[in-house]
Amino acid sequence: MFLKAAINGGRLQSEHRAVPLTPEEIAADTLAVVTAGADIVHFHVREADGGQTIRPDALAEVLAAIRAVAPDAVVGTTTGLWTCSGPEERYELVKSWTTLPDFASAAFSEEGAAETASLIVERGMVLESAVWTLDDVPALLASPTLHQNTRILIEPVEEDPEEAVAAARAMAAQIKAAGVTCPILYHGDAQTVWPLVRAAAEDGCQARIGFEDGTELPDGSIAADNAALVRAVRAEAPRV
Numbered sequence: 001m002f003l004k005a006a007i008n009g010g011r012l013q014s015e016h017r018a019v020p021l022t023p024e025e026i027a028a029d030t031l032a033v034v035t036a037g038a039d040i041v042h043f044h045v046r047e048a049d050g051g052q053t054i055r056p057d058a059l060a061e062v063l064a065a066i067r068a069v070a071p072d073a074v075v076g077t078t079t080g081l082w083t084c085s086g087p088e089e090r091y092e093l094v095k096s097w098t099t100l101p102d103f104a105s106a107a108f109s110e111e112g113a114a115e116t117a118s119l120i121v122e123r124g125m126v127l128e129s130a131v132w133t134l135d136d137v138p139a140l141l142a143s144p145t146l147h148q149n150t151r152i153l154i155e156p157v158e159e160d161p162e163e164a165v166a167a168a169r170a171m172a173a174q175i176k177a178a179g180v181t182c183p184i185l186y187h188g189d190a191q192t193v194w195p196l197v198r199a200a201a202e203d204g205c206q207a208r209i210g211f212e213d214g215t216e217l218p219d220g221s222i223a224a225d226n227a228a229l230v231r232a233v234r235a236e237a238p239r240v
Helices: 023-036 056-069 087-095 113-122 134-142 161-177 190-203 226-236
Strands: 003-006 040-043 075-077 103-107 126-131 149-154 184-186 206-209
Touching (some): 003 226, 087 113, 103 113, 113 126, 149 161, 161 190, 190 206, 190 226, 206 226
Parallel strands (some): 003 206, 075 103, 103 126, 149 184, 184 206
16 A cells, blocks of 8 residues: 655654654654655654744755755655745745655635635646645546546544444545546544554555654554654555
8 A cells, every 4th residue: 555654744752752843853864764664754844842834944944955955756745735824935935946845735615715726737747736624626527637646545534433424435536526536535533543554555545654644553542753653554455
């Protein structure tokens, strides 16, 4: 199964001491999770206070650190609106990126997603588009970049594991019925992380694991680091 490692997101070190925040920590963690079996790595650039940013200088610093220790790793980042003041600033920041990640994501739950997705493609990055609910799907399907996605991310917001899996499958069915043929990736949050990893394996979808989504191993214990989470997925769902 194709596996993405989402190594930090907005999680703080007060929640887990091994959350990578600095460029050097993100780079070391990238190498660790790829060695453990992750196919690609998703990171969020973090400020000194733990906040998130997509400023071009900060992104360039992280990418330089990653490429110094893991030059072959395929890495990408977010364009989430929580990293800036709104869709207009986001567009200008992505437009001004001086060093580009391999891929970037655009969430169709957010205003300005279609414009950001188009910019990602125009700038030569690989595009991932995300939906959180069935209400997001029509905007995704109407987007001009729909068939330029390398994968569609399905991120259900339901907290109940059974409801989250059902929601992911409903979104996937609607997307596939519209003729989308690129891979679909499921991922959860907290209590829905492992149910969605397993649903992805059952459904022939891609999956995601990492501290952005949760810190627990399948038995409920806390993982030592992101690499331990990746190894746990590989123990259940080896590469095929």
